[in-house]
Amino acid sequence: MAPSISIPLAASASDTRFFGHPRGLATLFMTEMWERFSYYGMRALLILFMTAPAATGGLAFPVTKAGAIYGLYAAMSYLLCLPGGWLADTFLGQRRAVLYGGVLISLGNFSLATPGLATFYAGLALVAAGTGLLKPNVSVIVGQLYPPHDTRRDAGFSIFYMGINLGAFLSPLVCGYLGETINWHFGFAAAGVSMALGLIQYVATARHLGEAGLHPTPPASAEAAANRTRQLRRALSGGALVFAALALLQFTGVLAITAEALSNALGTVLVLTVVVFFAWVLFFGRWTPEEKKRLIVVGVLFVAASLFWGIYEQAGSTLNLFAERNTDKHLLGFAFPASWMQSVNALFVIALAPVFAWLWVWLHSREPSSPAKFSMALIFVGVGLMVMIPAALIALGGTLASPWWLILVYFLHTVGEMCLSPVGLSAMTKLAPARITSLLMGVWFLAASVGNFLAGRLASLYETLPLTQLFGVVGALGLAAGLLLAMFVPATKRLMGDVK
Numbered sequence: 044m045a046p047s048i049s050i051p052l053a054a055s056a057s058d059t060r061f062f063g064h065p066r067g068l069a070t071l072f073m074t075e076m077w078e079r080f081s082y083y084g085m086r087a088l089l090i091l092f093m094t095a096p097a098a099t100g101g102l103a104f105p106v107t108k109a110g111a112i113y114g115l116y117a118a119m120s121y122l123l124c125l126p127g128g129w130l131a132d133t134f135l136g137q138r139r140a141v142l143y144g145g146v147l148i149s150l151g152n153f154s155l156a157t158p159g160l161a162t163f164y165a166g167l168a169l170v171a172a173g174t175g176l177l178k179p180n181v182s183v184i185v186g187q188l189y190p191p192h193d194t195r196r197d198a199g200f201s202i203f204y205m206g207i208n209l210g211a212f213l214s215p216l217v218c219g220y221l222g223e224t225i226n227w228h229f230g231f232a233a234a235g236v237s238m239a240l241g242l243i244q245y246v247a248t249a250r251h252l253g254e255a256g257l258h259p260t261p262p263a264s265a266e267a268a269a270n271r272t273r274q275l276r277r278a279l280s281g282g283a284l285v286f287a288a289l290a291l292l293q294f295t296g297v298l299a300i301t302a303e304a305l306s307n308a309l310g311t312v313l314v315l316t317v318v319v320f321f322a323w324v325l326f327f328g329r330w331t332p333e334e335k336k337r338l339i340v341v342g343v344l345f346v347a348a349s350l351f352w353g354i355y356e357q358a359g360s361t362l363n364l365f366a367e368r369n370t371d372k373h374l375l376g377f378a379f380p381a382s383w384m385q386s387v388n389a390l391f392v393i394a395l396a397p398v399f400a401w402l403w404v405w406l407h408s409r410e411p412s413s414p415a416k417f418s419m420a421l422i423f424v425g426v427g428l429m430v431m432i433p434a435a436l437i438a439l440g441g442t443l444a445s446p447w448w449l450i451l452v453y454f455l456h457t458v459g460e461m462c463l464s465p466v467g468l469s470a471m472t473k474l475a476p477a478r479i480t481s482l483l484m485g486v487w488f489l490a491a492s493v494g495n496f497l498a499g500r501l502a503s504l505y506e507t508l509p510l511t512q513l514f515g516v517v518g519a520l521g522l523a524a525g526l527l528l529a530m531f532v533p534a535t536k537r538l539m540g541d542v543k
Contacts, residue, residue: 062202063195064188064195064198064199064202065188065189065199065251066251067184067188067251067252067253067255068185068188068199068202068203069248069251070244070245070248070249070251070252071181071184071185071188071203071206071252072202072203072205072206073206073241073244073245073248074141074145074181074241074242074244074245075181075203075206075207075210076206076207076209076210076241077210077237077238077240077241077242077244078145078148078174078177078178078181078210078238078241079206079207079208079210079211079214080210080211080213080214080217080234080237080238080241081148081149081152081170081210081214081234081235081237081238081241082120082148082170082174082210082211082214082234083210083211083214083215083385083389084214084215084217084218084219084230084233084234084237085152085155085170085218085230085231085234086117086359086385087214087215087218087219087222087359087363087382087385088218088219088222088223088227088230088231088382089113089116089359090109090110090113090359090360090363090364090502091222091223091363091364091367091381091382092222092227092230093108093109093112093113094106094109094364095227099227100158100226100227100228101227102160102163105506106364106502106503106505106506107303107503107506107507108302108303108503109502109503110360110499110500110501110502110503110504110505111302111303111305111306111499111500111503112167112302112306112499113359113360113498113499113502114306114360114495114496114497114498114499114500114502114503115302115305115306115309115496115499116167116170116171116499117356117359117495117496117498117499118309118313118492118493118495118496118499119171119175119309119492120170120171120174120175120178120492120495121174121175121488121489121491121492121495122175122313122488122489122492123171123172123174123175123176124174124175124178124179124485124488125175125485125488125489126175126278127140127144127175127176127177127178127179127180128179128180128183128484128485130176131176131179131180131183131256131259132259132260133259133260133271133274133275134259134271134275135259136256136257136258136259137180137181137183137184137187137255137256138184138249138252138255138256138257140176140177140180141176141177141180141181141184141245141256142242142245142246143173143176144172144173144174144175144176144177144178144180145173145177145238145241145242145245146173146242147169147170147172147173147176148169148170148173148174148177148235148238149173149235149238149239149242150169150173150235151165151166151167151168151169151170151171151172151173151235152166152170152231152232152234152235152238153166153231153232153235154166154169155167155170155228155231155234155235156228156229156231156232156235157228158228166231179484179488180256182200182203183256184252184255184256185199185200185203186200187255187256188252188253188255201396201400204396204465205393205396208389208392208393208396209389209393210237211386211388211389211392212386212389212390212393213386214234214237214386215382215383215384215385215386216383216386217233218230218231218233218234218382219380219381219382219383219385220380220382220383221233222380222382223380223381223382224380306496306499306500309496310496310500313489313492313493313496316489317345317489317493320486320489321342321345324338324341324342325338325339325342330476333540334476336538336539336540337474337475337476337538337539337540337542338474338475338476339538340414340474340535340538340539341471341474341475341483341486343414343528343531343535344413344414344417344467344470344471344474345486345489345490347417347418347420347421347463347524347528348417348463348467348487348490348491348494349490349493349494349497350421350494350497350520350521350524351417351420351421351424351459351463351494351521352490352491352493352494352495352497352498353493353494353495353496353497353498353501354424354425354427354428354456354494354498354517354518354520354521355424355456355459355460355494355498356494356495356497356498357428357498357501357502357517358385358388358453358456359385359498360498360499360501360502360505361501361502361505361513361514362384362431362449362452363381363382363384363385364502364505365431365434365435365438365444365449365510366381366382366384366446366449367381368438369434369435369438369443369444369510370384370443370444370445370446370448370449371443371444371445371446372446373446374446384446384449384450384453387449387450387453388453388456388457388460391453391454391457392457392460392461395457395458395461396461396465399461399462399465412532412535412536412539413466413469413470413539414528414531414532414535414536414539415529415532416462416463416466417462417463417467417528418525418526418528418529418532419459419462419525419529420459420460420462420463420525421459421521421522421524421525421528422459422521422522422525422526422529423455423456423458423459423462423525424455424456424459424521424525425518425519425520425521425522425523425524425525426455426518426521426522427451427452427453427454427455427456427459427518428452428514428517428518428521429514429515429518429519429522430448430451430452430455430518431448431452431510431514431518432511432514432515432518433448434448434449435509435510435511435514436511438510439509439510439511467487467490471483471484471486471487473542474539474542501513501517
């Protein structure tokens with residue numbers, strides 16, 4: 044289950060030491076900035092490192108295998124947010140979950156910095172597990188810094204969001220330069236160092252967090268506490284048995300476990316999880332007619348968000364490969380590594396976030412509904428990828444495409460992100476019945492997991508489909524889905540009832 048937001052034990056409206064906000068926000072801002080620095084720095088290099096020739100220190104994987112691994116890693120990073128939130132709520136508390144997650148992320152990046160195939164796979168697993176612990180819980184602690192009904196809360200999350208994008212902007216510049224121009228492993232090491240720096244400041248300034256996130260949710264009774272312990276033991280025992288069985292099958296040659304096989308298995312798990320969850324919600328849950336209508340809207344938004352992230356996250360896969368192989372890496376007379384293009388999106392987010400915040404306030408009663416914003420997001424992300432069709436035609440003719448094509452794509456994708464990402468979780472929580480609000484917070488992470496999985500699988504087609512067809516079909520799918528959702532916005536709004 045995803046983390047629940049509980050009332051903080053020691054939040055004070057009088058704490059205004061960080062630009063009018065609690066001092067603890069600075070601690071979490073820096074922690075998240077360094078974590079996102081680590082995540083996006085590693086992501087900027089990942090598929091380039093996997094497909095780079097062995098002579099340059101790369102793994103020389105075919106794109107089909109690299110895309111499968113990329114999708115598997117990125118999807119698991121979000122999917123593991125569900126058990127990460129449950130562990131924090133039930134056993135660790137958010138504070139310890141963030142600390143342990145940061146340690147795993149740092150160790151994972153240092154493992155990636157160590158040459159060897161075993162250390163590469165171990166590094167990916169450690170980073171994914173660490174992200175699952177840290178990412179959902181650091182946001183929960185931000186919410187716990189504020190007393191109930193504190194009007195500064197939304198502004199606090201906006202400041203926190205800027206920390207995310209500051210880290211995402213800087214990391215490809217540093218890790219990308221080190222990895223592509225000096226040594227791949229130096230880039231991964233820089234990602235590990237950044238997370239270590241984040242942990243040092245997190246521990247050194249933890250006193251400013253007060254009691255926020257310090258304790259797990261107390262059990263309702265002794266029996267509930269015992270039941271929690273039994274659940275954890277079963278989960279650990281089941282996981283150990285599955286791992287041991289797979290290792291035995293691999294060792295005996297009965298089953299060949301490959302990256303592609305694991306990716307296919309994850310795809311099956313994701314599909315089954317989505318089907319089972321929404322079947323339970325729609326057909327077996329005891330909801331009022333009004334609640335059931337809203338849950339139908341949740342399903343619609345889930346599909347839209349999954350498709351959006353599947354197209355948007357091409358930034359780290361197909362668009363990253365296009366930057367490396369088919370783009371003129373000179374701009375205004377300056378040569379740059381392909382991974383630097385990964386900073387463009389974050390730069391646009393930093394520039395456009397205040398513009399959209401002002402726009403929604405200015406529109407006031409004319410502000411689009413959540414389904415309308417989702418449809419706009421799909422249209423922008425679809426059109427953005429279709430912009431790559433003429434760029435692909437230029438590359439097909441044997442000429443390197445201008446980097447301005449990718450810059451335009453990232454601008455359009457960021458506009459789409461502004462229409463979907465800030466409102467998505469809010470819409471989920473407002474539409475959810477009160478007794479499953481935390482669960483539907485996890486559904487948002489599940490949508491991101493599905494989207495990242497799709498992004499990786501689409502990247503596998505980079506060398507098997509003409510780029511014009513790959514970009515055109517995927518972009519057209521996003522555009523068509525956005526237009527289709529736009530047609531049903533009035534009906535969807537009626538299902539939402541009084542939720543705005």
